[in-house]
Amino acid sequence: MTQPPDPDARLRLTYEVGCRVREAPELARAVAYEQTVELPPHVVSEDLAREIVGHVDSVEPLEAGGSRLVISYDPRIVGGEIPQLFNLLFGNVSMYEGVRVTDVQWPAAMLEEFAGPSHGIEGLRRLCGVAEPRPLLCAALKPLGLGVDELAGLCFDLARGGVDIIKDDHSLAGQATAPFDARVARCQAAVERANRLQGGSSRYFPNLTGPVSVLERRLRATREAGCVGVLLCPWLAGPDTVRWIAETTGLAILAHPAWCGPLMRPDHGLAPGLLLGRLFRLIGSDGVIYPNAGGRFPISETVCEEINRNLREPWCAIRPAFPVPGGGIDVARVPYWVRRYGADVIFLIGGSLYAQTDLVQACRELAAVLRSTA
Amino acid sequence: MTQPPDPDARLRLTYEVGCRVREAPELARAVAYEQTVELPPHVVSEDLAREIVGHVDSVEPLEAGGSRLVISYDPRIVGGEIPQLFNLLFGNVSMYEGVRVTDVQWPAAMLEEFAGPSHGIEGLRRLCGVAEPRPLLCAALKPLGLGVDELAGLCFDLARGGVDIIKDDHSLAGQATAPFDARVARCQAAVERANRLQGGSSRYFPNLTGPVSVLERRLRATREAGCVGVLLCPWLAGPDTVRWIAETTGLAILAHPAWCGPLMRPDHGLAPGLLLGRLFRLIGSDGVIYPNAGGRFPISETVCEEINRNLREPWCAIRPAFPVPGGGIDVARVPYWVRRYGADVIFLIGGSLYAQTDLVQACRELAAVLRSTA
Numbered sequence: 001m002t003q004p005p006d007p008d009a010r011l012r013l014t015y016e017v018g019c020r021v022r023e024a025p026e027l028a029r030a031v032a033y034e035q036t037v038e039l040p041p042h043v044v045s046e047d048l049a050r051e052i053v054g055h056v057d058s059v060e061p062l063e064a065g066g067s068r069l070v071i072s073y074d075p076r077i078v079g080g081e082i083p084q085l086f087n088l089l090f091g092n093v094s095m096y097e098g099v100r101v102t103d104v105q106w107p108a109a110m111l112e113e114f115a116g117p118s119h120g121i122e123g124l125r126r127l128c129g130v131a132e133p134r135p136l137l138c139a140a141l142k143p144l145g146l147g148v149d150e151l152a153g154l155c156f157d158l159a160r161g162g163v164d165i166i167k168d169d170h171s172l173a174g175q176a177t178a179p180f181d182a183r184v185a186r187c188q189a190a191v192e193r194a195n196r197l198q199g200g201s202s203r204y205f206p207n208l209t210g211p212v213s214v215l216e217r218r219l220r221a222t223r224e225a226g227c228v229g230v231l232l233c234p235w236l237a238g239p240d241t242v243r244w245i246a247e248t249t250g251l252a253i254l255a256h257p258a259w260c261g262p263l264m265r266p267d268h269g270l271a272p273g274l275l276l277g278r279l280f281r282l283i284g285s286d287g288v289i290y291p292n293a294g295g296r297f298p299i300s301e302t303v304c305e306e307i308n309r310n311l312r313e314p315w316c317a318i319r320p321a322f323p324v325p326g327g328g329i330d331v332a333r334v335p336y337w338v339r340r341y342g343a344d345v346i347f348l349i350g351g352s353l354y355a356q357t358d359l360v361q362a363c364r365e366l367a368a369v370l371r372s373t374a
Numbered sequence: 375m376t377q378p379p380d381p382d383a384r385l386r387l388t389y390e391v392g393c394r395v396r397e398a399p400e401l402a403r404a405v406a407y408e409q410t411v412e413l414p415p416h417v418v419s420e421d422l423a424r425e426i427v428g429h430v431d432s433v434e435p436l437e438a439g440g441s442r443l444v445i446s447y448d449p450r451i452v453g454g455e456i457p458q459l460f461n462l463l464f465g466n467v468s469m470y471e472g473v474r475v476t477d478v479q480w481p482a483a484m485l486e487e488f489a490g491p492s493h494g495i496e497g498l499r500r501l502c503g504v505a506e507p508r509p510l511l512c513a514a515l516k517p518l519g520l521g522v523d524e525l526a527g528l529c530f531d532l533a534r535g536g537v538d539i540i541k542d543d544h545s546l547a548g549q550a551t552a553p554f555d556a557r558v559a560r561c562q563a564a565v566e567r568a569n570r571l572q573g574g575s576s577r578y579f580p581n582l583t584g585p586v587s588v589l590e591r592r593l594r595a596t597r598e599a600g601c602v603g604v605l606l607c608p609w610l611a612g613p614d615t616v617r618w619i620a621e622t623t624g625l626a627i628l629a630h631p632a633w634c635g636p637l638m639r640p641d642h643g644l645a646p647g648l649l650l651g652r653l654f655r656l657i658g659s660d661g662v663i664y665p666n667a668g669g670r671f672p673i674s675e676t677v678c679e680e681i682n683r684n685l686r687e688p689w690c691a692i693r694p695a696f697p698v699p700g701g702g703i704d705v706a707r708v709p710y711w712v713r714r715y716g717a718d719v720i721f722l723i724g725g726s727l728y729a730q731t732d733l734v735q736a737c738r739e740l741a742a743v744l745r746s747t748a
């Protein structure tokens with residue numbers, strides 16, 4: 001392994017750490033060794049120290065206290081593999097305290113090794129038959145505990161109401177109350193029936209997060225039913241499972257952030273814009289669900305806008321992905337969020353729709369609001 | 375879905391939350407709905423509220439401040455699937471603040487749905503030819519950046535030194551410096567040669583954490599080489615991938631905690647004894663690596679002992695698994711840790727061995743220390 005001469009060819013990570021700038025150089029060196037050779041410096045040969053260990057590019061104090069470190073790595077350490085990329089980004093330092101990865105500079109050559117979303121914003125719009133520049137409407141199919149008939153009935157109503165994407169709640173797995181194959185076949189059929197009745201083009205995305213042993217079978221059932229997309233929780237299915245499904249099946253993917261909360265704390269972890277905006281996009285999510293500001297989860301509008309930017313802005317050949325704010329969006333506030341987030345967004349509405357007496361009518365009114373913004 | 379009459383038949387979670395006992399009942403109710411139906415209470419029918427929503431069994435103040443909640447769930451919500459089990463335990467509440475799952479009472483019938491470790495402590499001892507009651511010695515094969523010849527040379531030396539398990543460093547993936555198939559074949563051959571030379575029974579565990587698309591191929595290469603076990607990072611490979619490999623391949627599994635740090639914070643996440651001790655055991659790890667107290671990572675001896683207990687104590691039909699303390703164990707301190715942790719433990723030693731001038735001799739001395747404790 002020889003050194004790539006171009007500094008842009010290195011994978012450059014920015015960390016914010018809790019310790020003061022006096023102790024920060026030592027921490028930076030520890031991180032650079034920890035994440036690569038995982039050996040004390042005096043045991044590592046000069047060649048490996050130069051080629052494999054991270055280079056500490058800068059250490060500077062932060063105004064709010066703590067320090068900012070920039071460490072760069074040879075991308076060949078990653079070898080084009082998602083799990084090892086994730087490991088390099090935060091594997092062992094996850095067990096440190098007060099280390100937060102806030103930004104990554106990606107070498108163009110490295111990004112070429114990953115296909116990213118197989119549809120992206122444009123492709124998902126096409127799949128959903130929404131050419132006009134308006135936000136899409138997504139509703140979660142729930143709750144867990146309903147039978148297949150009831151869920152299919154809800155699908156029919158949501159599709160009649162003009163919901164663009166009806167996705168399984170991520171708690172719907174293979175439970176006996178609504179087994180996967182029957183649920184997917186019946187729900188998809190219900191959506192197609194509603195589409196035929198009114199010339200709609202709603203799509204049903206079943207939750208594919210499940211045991212490895214049934215993944216291929218459920219994929220087959222999903223495609224045989226005629227679904228064009230699925231829901232996946234990258235942190236429960238494994239991040240590379242998302243990439244594999246994106247690259248090999250042609251299915252569109254909505255990614256759900258279950259289990260991701262602790263990874264995005266303000267003093268330790270990864271910036272939400274990096275984890276949900278960049279990494280989830282890189283592994284192939286066409287849309288990324290996140291808890292919106294003002295809902296049930298603590299997150300600021302600034303952070304949401306950073307996620308949106310990282311999902312949507314041009315990024316070499318990696319297609320842009322839809323931000324999918326959810327987690328307790330009030331129907332009444334949707335116009336506000338449209339003004340804030342623009343047209344390339346999918347609003348995920350759940351409880352606030354189900355709380356209405358007439359579900360079909362509630363969906364229609366909301367869909368009309370979104371169409372009026374085009 | 376009808377209510378199981380036996381209270382022991384419910385999956386009972388204990389949470390410690392940051393809020394005071396006055397606000398705690400409301401939080402408990404929110405968690406019980408969030409983790410199941412994910413709808414506001416007034417939208418959920420009485421039947422579903424009783425059968426699917428968690429039951430708040432108790433709310434009490436904690437001496438140190440905050441509150442303890444006990445919420446129980448119908449295990450049929452899990453449906454025998456690991457990803458949905460993890461989702462129920464901490465999916466959406468991961469995005470709350472100040473919620474920590476500290477303990478789980480597992481219904482016996484539910485545990486029967488999971489096979490757990492396929493070898494366990496006894497089986498792994500047999501695989502390693504260590505019948506006598508002494509701790510096993512594990513060394514990490516490293517660093518990343520070495521070629522196949524150099525790694526195989528190290529394997530030979532570590533095996534000559536009497537290391538019981540030589541495991542790939544978890545950063546060794548499919549990099550061009552030491553491609554998987556060649557590395558595994560050559561390292562395993564080197565270990566077998568050393569075993570023949572001196573009548574040893576060292577084992578080489580390659581790192582199987584990698585892309586989904588090459589998993590089957592790497593599994594085949596691993597078995598064709600003659601390896602009896604592998605290393606896996608559950609949080610990078612996907613937790614259910616561990617179960618699948620344990621159940622279907624007969625390979626022993628060492629699990630590595632990469633990316634797990636943020637999941638085990640004192641104010642939010644899961645207790646380390648639950649995540650590493652119970653969940654990693656449940657998914658089929660025969661040994662679980664964790665950062666030992668007094669090493670490079672912040673963790674107390676009390677927490678380590680809780681992990682050990684949860685890995686080793688009888689737990690229905692789920693086999694006990696080896697605690698594998700690592701992360702900077704000093705060779706000189708090993709006798710102390712043997713006294714603390716007993717014989718059913720695997721010591722993972724890395725840097726401290728590589729820092730010795732004569733690696734073979736250093737391993738032999740350490741192996742002798744461990745044998746003397748039998």
